[in-house]
Amino acid sequence: MVDFGAQYAQLIARRVREAGVYSEIVPHTATAADIMAKDPLALVLSGGPASVYEPGSPELDPAVFDLDVPIFGICYGFQVMAQALGGEVAQTGSREYGRTEARVVNNTDPLLAGQPDTQVTWMSHGDQVVAAPPGFSVLATTEATPVAAFGDPATKRYGVQWHPEVRHTDWGQNVLEHFLHDIVGLAREWNADNVIADQVEAIRDTVGDARVICGLSGGVDSSVAAALVHRAIGDQLVCVFVDHGLLRAGEREQVERDFVQSTGVRLVTVDATKRFLGELSGVVDPESKRKIIGREFIRTFEQAAADLVREAAEDDAEVRFLVQGTLYPDVVESGGGAGTAVIKSHHNVGGLPDDLEFDLIEPLRTLFKDEVREIGRQLGVPEDIVARHPFPGPGLGIRIVGEVTAERLDLLRAADLIVREELTATGVDGEIWQCPVVLLADVRSVGVQGDGRTYGHPIVLRPVSSDDAMTADWTRLEHELLANISNRITNEVAGVNRVVLDITSKPPGTIEWE
Ligand code: XMP
Numbered sequence: 001m002v003d004f005g006a007q008y009a010q011l012i013a014r015r016v017r018e019a020g021v022y023s024e025i026v027p028h029t030a031t032a033a034d035i036m037a038k039d040p041l042a043l044v045l046s047g048g049p050a051s052v053y054e055p056g057s058p059e060l061d062p063a064v065f066d067l068d069v070p071i072f073g074i075c076y077g078f079q080v081m082a083q084a085l086g087g088e089v090a091q092t093g094s095r096e097y098g099r100t101e102a103r104v105v106n107n108t109d110p111l112l113a114g115q116p117d118t119q120v121t122w123m124s125h126g127d128q129v130v131a132a133p134p135g136f137s138v139l140a141t142t143e144a145t146p147v148a149a150f151g152d153p154a155t156k157r158y159g160v161q162w163h164p165e166v167r168h169t170d171w172g173q174n175v176l177e178h179f180l181h182d183i184v185g186l187a188r189e190w191n192a193d194n195v196i197a198d199q200v201e202a203i204r205d206t207v208g209d210a211r212v213i214c215g216l217s218g219g220v221d222s223s224v225a226a227a228l229v230h231r232a233i234g235d236q237l238v239c240v241f242v243d244h245g246l247l248r249a250g251e252r253e254q255v256e257r258d259f260v261q262s263t264g265v266r267l268v269t270v271d272a273t274k275r276f277l278g279e280l281s282g283v284v285d286p287e288s289k290r291k292i293i294g295r296e297f298i299r300t301f302e303q304a305a306a307d308l309v310r311e312a313a314e315d316d317a318e319v320r321f322l323v324q325g326t327l328y329p330d331v332v333e334s335g336g337g338a339g340t341a342v343i344k345s346h347h348n349v350g351g352l353p354d355d356l357e358f359d360l361i362e363p364l365r366t367l368f369k370d371e372v373r374e375i376g377r378q379l380g381v382p383e384d385i386v387a388r389h390p391f392p393g394p395g396l397g398i399r400i401v402g403e404v405t406a407e408r409l410d411l412l413r414a415a416d417l418i419v420r421e422e423l424t425a426t427g428v429d430g431e432i433w434q435c436p437v438v439l440l441a442d443v444r445s446v447g448v449q450g451d452g453r454t455y456g457h458p459i460v461l462r463p464v465s466s467d468d469a470m471t472a473d474w475t476r477l478e479h480e481l482l483a484n485i486s487n488r489i490t491n492e493v494a495g496v497n498r499v500v501l502d503i504t505s506k507p508p509g510t511i512e513w514e
Contacts, residue, residue, distance in 0.1 A: 001025045002035075003332075004048030004058045004076050010329060012046055012074065012165045012176075014368050019177045020188025024366070025332050032063035042070045042156075042184045045077025047163060051127050052079050052089055060084070070184045072176075073159030075125060081159050085133035087147070092130070094144040096123040102148050102162060106139045110182040111151050111158055115171045121148075121162035122169045129161065156183055192378045195371070196231065199363050203232035206361065207321060211312050213305055214323035215352055216241045216267070217393065218255045221325030221364060223385050224376035228363045229323050230265045231379060237323070238266050240304045242297060245273030245409065246395030249417040258382040268308070272300045280397065280404045284442075286514035289404065293394040301352060322358035326365050327372065329468070351393060389434035390469065398514040402441030412439040414493045415459045422485050423463075432475045433466040438502075438513045447497030449490075456497030459489055463501075464511055472506040 001016065001023050003009035009025045016023040023044075026035060035043065043064070050057035058076075065071070065084045073081035079089045100123040104112045121142075129147040132138050136157070140149035151158040158179055164172035180186045214226045216239045230237050241255050252269070260267050279292050309319045364372050376386040396412050397404050416437040423429040438460040447454040461482070466472035486499040502509070 002028050002030070002043060002045045002060060002064075002077065004028050004046050004050070004080070008048060008074075008163075008165070009046040010332065010368075012044055014370070015165045015173060015176055016044065016180065017190055017368070017371065018173065019180050020190050021180050021186050022190045022366075028058045028060050031061045032067055035064060036067065040069055041186055042072065042180065043067075045071065045073040045080060045159075047075030047077060047124070050076065051091070052076070052083055053091055053127065070156035070179075071158070072179045074165070075123075075161060075163055078159035078161055079125075079127055079129060081157065082129040082133060082147070082150070085136075085157065087129055087133035087136070087150075088131035089127050090130045091126065092128050092144070094128070095126045096142065096144050098122065098124070099168065100142050100144075100162065102140045102142050104140050104149075106137055109137060109139055109151055109153065111175060111178050112139050112149065112171075113178065113182075115174065120168070120170045121160075121164075121172075122166045123162050125161060151183075153183070158183065192371070192374045195367070195375060196228065196378060199228055200232040203229055203361065203363060207233050207236065209317070210236070210320035211308070211317050212237045212321040212323060212361065213308055213319055213358065214239045215301055216255055216259075218247070218251050218259075218385065218388075219325075219391060220369070220372060220376065220386060220388055221327060222323075223255075223259060223381050224372050224379065225323050225325040225362075225364050226265055227263045227376065227379040227381050229361065230263055234264075235266050238268060238308055240301060240308075241267060241269045242300050242304070243269060243271050243273060244276045244293065244297060244300075244395060244397075245406075246276065246293070246397040246404070248391070248396065248420075249413045254382065254384055259385060262380045262382055268304060270300055270304050272296070275300065276397075277404065277406060282403060284403055286398060289397050289514065290394055293397050297393070298353060302356070305356070305358075320359060321361045322352070322356055324352075324360050324362050326362045327369060328365065328367050329369075331365055387430070389429070389432075391434075392512055398512055399436055399438045400441050401438060401443075401513055408439060408441050411457075411493060411495050412437065412459075415439070415489050415496060418488045418492060419461065419485055422481060422488070426478075426481050428463075428477065428481065431465075433464050433469065433472060434511065435461060435463040435475075436512055437461060439496075445498050449497060454497040456495050458498040458500050459493075459496050460513070461485065461499065461501050462511065462513070464506070466506075466511070469511060472511055474501075474503045474505060477501075 001009050001013045003025050013023040013025050083089050100121050102121045104117050107113050128145045132147050132150040136150040136152045138147050142148045148161040164175040216222050226239050243252050279296055283289055312319050373386050400408050419437045440458045444455050463475040463477055464472040465475045489499050
């Protein structure tokens with residue numbers, strides 16, 4: 001997948017994998033030699049935000065088109081390909097955005113074979129391909145675009161003006177599959193079973209008889225990474241779970257009981273609640289809280305790791321590796337380089353520094369989140385963990401606006417549990433990105449309950465919809481559901497007399513309040 005604009009390429013790469021074909025993303029600045037070093041069986045050129053006419057628009061090494069590799073161009077990639085191979089791209093002044101009807105004019109060619117003559121596609125372009133390159137057949141047109149799809153079966157070069165990767169394009173996935181399977185001849189070999197088998201072999205090769213440590217957070221990534229490594233090397237892996245006391249209700253049990261029972265991993269829990277609460281005592285500033293939690297997490301983990309190193313030495317063994325649950329989007333966004341990806345610095349709070357004295361094992365480094373979930377299910381990781389929403393490393397510590405105390409944590413935990421129960425009961429949790437529940441511990445308001453006046457704290461609901469947490473919109477939850485949540489919290493959680501809804505998108509608000 002050659003990337004002309006990040007958000008397009010990741011989605012296309014996922015769709016290619018859904019077709020059972022492994023894909024990797026390279027930037028459009030990669031040379032033909034860089035690309036061949038990966039030994040690709042086919043190339044896909046992604047869409048992108050630019051016009052091929054704009055000065056400085058993303059270009060591709062022209063030698064790529066001399067390679068003996070099938071190529072499929074999408075949107076901007078389709079136009080780049082048309083121009084490079086001798087077709088014509090023009091600024092005709094007509095644009096197509098959104099839902100556009102495409103007419104198939106050649107369905108004997110395998111790309112659009114078996115598809116309806118007119119179909120809904122999703123477009124986003126100003127320039128048009130007005131003449132296909134010599135030797136290419138025009139496969140589809142639209143009202144504004146004389147050449148909306150073309151192909152040359154002899155060289156296996158194809159392209160479409162529309163976005164086959166978006167769900168709104170009715171036959172999009174089918175077009176990708178025709179290219180990959182029928183035209184290039186690739187088999188459907190990329191699936192969870194094969195990934196597990198390959199990783200198990202690779203991990204065994206790397207680790208030998210050394211011991212391995214994994215920091216478990218209870219989240220999807222570290223749990224699946226641990227289960228995968230455990231499948232490979234069994235009890236050579238020891239997982240460390242730091243309970244910082246800032247977890248949600250039931251999370252420790254989920255890890256200690258459910259995860260351990262279903263995977264068989266060896267787990268060491270460090271109960272550091274007192275230590276964290278002690279350090280957080282009197283602290284109100286959000287950044288200070290984050291720093292304290294991050295620092296104490298690393299110290300606690302390092303002590304636990306040192307114990308395991310000592311224990312291994314007594315058995316004449318050596319702890320050499322640390323498992324990290326790095327995912328492919330992190331790798332792509334950090335430029336695809338080696339080592340641990342740095343996303344936003346605060347995202348590493350609750351994570352580990354990369355200067356620990358261990359080599360990293362990152363078994364999820366080539367995977368997207370949905371693939372990680374699928375692999376987790378195959379490995380028997382409990383559904384509650386596999387389907388879990390993102391939860392920040394600093395936990396409830398950054399969801400209490402004000403000082404963090406044991407009583408306030410109990411109160412927030414009770415409210416958060418009610419919200420999760422209601423979201424699960426209505427199935428809404430499967431549709432939203434996450435729903436932080438925040439306690440405004442420094443705010444009080446007057447209320448009336450029973451016969452008496454109350455002076456309690458508000459709870460904020462922050463349901464958001466998002467694809468990647470970089471931007472988000474507040475989710476329009478059903479009023480009935482909101483009413484149930486509000487009734488239950490104010491009735492069941494002593495000290496809370498008001499529930500409010502956060503209706504801010506990101507930007508300008510962040511998802512978390514601190
Ligand atoms: P913000 O608040 O920046 O959050 O809009 C974006 C996403 O990141 C999560 N988040 C964190 N995750 N450690 C984490 O592992 C952190 O320190 C952290 N802070 C925020 C947040 O829940 C949301 O999904």
